[in-house]
Amino acid sequence: MNAKSFANSAALAPSKVEALKAAAVALVLGFGLVWLAGFAYPESAHDAAHDTRHALSFPCH
DSSP, X not given: OOHHHHHHHHXXXXXXXXXXXXXXXXXXXXXXXXXXXXXXXXXXXXXXXXHHHHHTTOOOO
C-alpha cells in the first residue's frame, strides 16, 4: 500500500470519538422510542402504526 492510498483510507475512517458520539445518539434515540411506545395508550400506538402503514401503501387489513 503506498502513502497516497493510506492517506485516503485514513481520511475516510471515522475517529473513535465520532463513532462513540454516533452510538450515544443512537442509544438515546432508541431508549426514547421504547419509552414513548411503552407509555403510549394502546389505541394511540395502534392508530399511529395503522396510519403509517397506510401512508406507506402497506396493506394491514
